[in-house]
Amino acid sequence: MAKLDILIAPDRRLKTKAKPVGQVDDRVRKLMDDMLETMYAAPGIGLAAPQVGVLERVLVIDCTGKDEDNNPVRMVNPEILWQSDTLNSYEEGCLSLPEQFAEVTRPDACRVRYLDENNRAVEMSCDGLLATCVQHEIDHLNGVLFVDHLSALKRNIIMRKLAKWKKAQDEA
Ligand code: NI
Numbered sequence: 001m002a003k004l005d006i007l008i009a010p011d012r013r014l015k016t017k018a019k020p021v022g023q024v025d026d027r028v029r030k031l032m033d034d035m036l037e038t039m040y041a042a043p044g045i046g047l048a049a050p051q052v053g054v055l056e057r058v059l060v061i062d063c064t065g066k067d068e069d070n071n072p073v074r075m076v077n078p079e080i081l082w083q084s085d086t087l088n089s090y091e092e093g094c095l096s097l098p099e100q101f102a103e104v105t106r107p108d109a110c111r112v113r114y115l116d117e118n119n120r121a122v123e124m125s126c127d128g129l130l131a132t133c134v135q136h137e138i139d140h141l142n143g144v145l146f147v148d149h150l151s152a153l154k155r156n157i158i159m160r161k162l163a164k165w166k167k168a169q170d171e172a
Pocket of ligand 1: 093094096136137140
């Protein structure tokens with residue numbers, strides 16, 4: 001496994017719609033393993049392939065708590081089949097927007113279909129943090145960041161703070 005570089009916004013690749021994967025083969029399995037290693041090291045609870053510069057519909061998630069064993073989920077070509085009418089707000093962050101957080105409102109449950117690491121079609125029902133995380137990561141595959149769910153005013157504040165953070169990193 002290898003740790004990958006995570007793209008920081010703004011980056012054109014983070015705004016690009018990713019392409020479907022034809023088949024889950026060793027190449028895709030290696031990509032997902034590398035993405036998991038990168039995500040755990042960050043640390044984060046979700047990572048989508050565009051965030052490591054690969055414009056394919058691949059994501060990894062692990063929403064288990066700190067004291068629980070790892071429970072990685074690998075999703076290829078995920079599709080949302082259903083979203084609840086009831087909404088929920090979570091304070092979201094993103095490894096492509098380090099140290100930036102905001103309340104985002106989304107459906108509080110969803111059902112998703114995807115190919116797993118063995119190229120098998122799987123359906124999963126999600127609620128709570130997992131539902132938020134799945135929807136956040138699928139957004140990435142469509143070139144959408146959590147800040148795109150906010151008002152222009154809030155988004156601009158975050159993007160300015162992020163630009164400052166980036167500058168400080170470059171100077172450090
Ligand atoms: Ni993200």
